[in-house]
Amino acid sequence: MPTPWWFSHAAALELPGEVGALSLGALWNLNEGLRFVRDNVAPAALAQDALASADATARWSAFVSREGQVLRALTAATAFEVAAIRGGGRPAARFRAHWEALGFVAHLTRDGTPADDYLDALFGTSRLSFLSSDSPLANVNLASRASRVADFLAVAAPRVDDVVFDLGSGSGKLALTVAASAVTTVQGVELLESAVAEASLSAVALGLSNVAFARADVRDVDLSRGSVFYQYFPFRGAVASAVAGTLGALARQKDITVYASGPVRDYGEYFAREVDAGALCLEQRRGEFDEVMVLKSERR
Ligand SMILES: C[S@@+](CC[C@H](N)C(=O)[O-])C[C@H]1O[C@@H](n2cnc3c(N)ncnc32)[C@H](O)[C@@H]1O
Structure with missing residues (x-):
């Protein structure tokens, strides 16, 4: 034996x-x-x-x-x-x-x-x-890694008058860490009710009054008060296309920063489309595999 x-x-x-x-x-x-x-x-x-x-x-x-x-x-x-x-x-x-x-x-x-x-x-x-892993929608450990959060903080440097949106905030690791690490305002948007509840509980427990989580499809949320947008490959296809379009339109009206991590195919390509259309400019690519696009309003 x-x-x-x-x-x-x-x-x-x-x-x-x-x-x-x-x-x-x-x-x-x-x-x-x-x-x-x-x-x-x-x-x-x-x-x-x-x-x-x-x-x-x-x-x-x-x-x-x-x-x-x-x-x-x-x-x-x-x-x-x-x-x-x-x-x-x-x-x-x-x-x-x-x-x-x-x-x-x-x-x-x-x-x-x-x-x-x-x-x-x-x-x-x-x-x-x-x-x-009970839920068919459960994602195993798909929260951002700390090194990625550190990179985001270094690149986006959110300030007191910024509103940082985490689009697809999951259990809230990025949003909570940013809220506790910078004097700024953070808004998470997440489809899964259980993840929103988990993240909101953590914010309350830690006394973080500068972060909130909304349960919604990101396509139904008014993003216009946002100035910094973080995404860790939360969606692809039609949703990614719609979000890139919304952020492109917003970028024509105000100065925004988008930190989008994920593959080019069926995700990054929609942000590239907004670059080609003159709404956003691709300021840099980051990450081990160039998987992060840092985009800013072209009008800056
Ligand atoms: C990879 S996780 C990212 C977690 C978090 N942003 C972080 O970095 O720690 C992506 C999340 O996006 C959410 N999501 C996917 N489609 C969405 C949509 N249409 N609206 C809102 N959230 C969505 C998923 O439920 C998942 O929790």
Whole structure:
């Protein structure tokens, strides 16, 4: 009988010393690893493992106890950080400097980076989990990566008089991070009711009064008060074409910045169309694969 696969995973997740000493991001990362094992060990298989391997039961109860310890520590660390933000202890510039300084170097064995771990813990942006895949529309971990949020902040530099729209805001990671990192106004628009509820709860918990989330099809929303528009490949085809057309028309009336990430085909091509029509100008392409278009009103 082969050794159950989860033995090595559970062993790799043994606690590195005192759990209470770990940072919020480290606890989140550990919790995600534990969750992966939990989600992938079927109860029936566990019962068979117990019959086949003398120490499977002991290993599993050690794993369950570790899960409890990590969850308690994570809950406490999250509550501490949320209270600090709510209490004004993390003004925008300091908040931004903090998560950006954690860094964007990918973990060797698990998804994510230290900056993502911190932000995902704060907003409860869960990654791959059976809990998040119940809905046929569920997107697994399609929130923007922290490095992309940092790039957006550097490029768009939203100011106090800007209104930043996140078109297709999902669970709110980009919108919440921008709202907490810059003195500006942020509006998320999202089709999925559950995602809007999740993002709105995070905004309230963190006391962020400069961000709001609307449940709507982006085509039905008045975008005219926006000055900066962020999109992380939220739609394609007819919706992308309609949104690019709306932003092109807006760009003829006022100065706007569009930061659009996604493939050229059936998405970026509609923004290129607005460039050809003289509404927007393509200021730069960014990203590892040039997948980001930074566009500005041609009239600037
Ligand atoms: C890739 S996620 C981006 C999440 C978020 N912008 C971020 O960067 O963290 C794209 C989101 O767009 C939403 N979406 C797709 N079509 C939409 C539409 N027509 N109107 C509003 N939201 C839409 C999806 O439900 C999904 O949550």
